[in-house]
Amino acid sequence: xxxxxxTPSHQVTQMGQEVILRCVPISNHLYxxxxxxxxxxxxxxxxxxxxxxxxxxxxxxxDQFSVERPDGSNFTLKIRSTKLExxxxxxxxxxxxxxxxxxxGPGTRLTVL
Amino acid sequence: GQNIDQPTEMTATEGAIVQxxxxxxxxxxxxxxxxxxxxxxxxxxxxxxxxxxxxEKGRFSSFLSRSKGYSYLLLKELQMxxxxxxxxxxxLNSGNTPLVFGKGTxxxxxx
Numbered sequence: 001x002x003x004x005x006x007t008p009s010h011q012v013t014q015m016g017q018e019v020i021l022r023c024v025p026i027s028n029h030l031y032x033x034x035x036x037x038x039x040x041x042x043x044x045x046x047x048x049x050x051x052x053x054x055x056x057x058x059x060x061x062x063d064q065f066s067v068e069r070p071d072g073s074n075f076t077l078k079i080r081s082t083k084l085e086x087x088x089x090x091x092x093x094x095x096x097x098x099x100x101x102x103x104x105g106p107g108t109r110l111t112v113l
Numbered sequence: 114g115q116n117i118d119q120p121t122e123m124t125a126t127e128g129a130i131v132q133x134x135x136x137x138x139x140x141x142x143x144x145x146x147x148x149x150x151x152x153x154x155x156x157x158x159x160x161x162x163x164x165x166x167x168x169e170k171g172r173f174s175s176f177l178s179r180s181k182g183y184s185y186l187l188l189k190e191l192q193m194x195x196x197x198x199x200x201x202x203x204x205l206n207s208g209n210t211p212l213v214f215g216k217g218t219x220x221x222x223x224x
Contacts, residue, residue, distance in 0.1 A: 045211040104155040
């Protein structure tokens with residue numbers, strides 16, 4: 001069964017460093033999303049992406065964040081200068097022309113020290 | 114803002130039935146989703162309701178009343194592996210619209 005994959009599974013970084021989180025969505029899906037979940041808190045939407053551009057973004061998705069689809073398969077989230085409060089699980093999700101849900105990847109646990 | 118409310122924790126006995134409620138007050142509505150999330154893992158899709166009524170899928174059923182802004186997830190024949198958080202999420206609009214999640218209900222299944 002096709003699935004969303006994410007790398008790395010765990011990333012540890014120093015405050016102020018740049019990180020890139022990678023996702024490979026399900027191949028025939030057209031809509032892509034990044035969500036995050038701070039430990040013990042709810043899943044929060046960051047950004048959605050369609051047709052090679054951002055469709056929607058939340059207040060969390062400030063100038064420190066960017067997304068790219070550098071080729072036909074990868075979908076990346078970059079945080080330019082990480083802060084302690086960026087420590088969270090970051091989930092990538094993808095969906096077909098939306099009828100039901102998005103399929104979530106396994107997540108990347110980001111720890112900022 | 115968008116409000117999606119669920120009980121924080123529930124406990125139920127193996128083999129029993131449990132109902133997890135979700136109420137929502139959102140600026141729009143285009144479907145309600147239930148996800149299961151085991152600790153440290155990604156949410157896994159369980160069910161989707163966009164029209165009023167009950168959707169059944171094996172041991173899991175989900176109900177929606179749009180007029181009341183209310184949904185529930187019903188789990189039958191509980192198993193120990195059903196111990197997890199159950200997330201209620203609303204899609205506000207049609208199209209490429211993200212989900213707004215509740216805080217989740219942590220269900221503990223005991224012997």
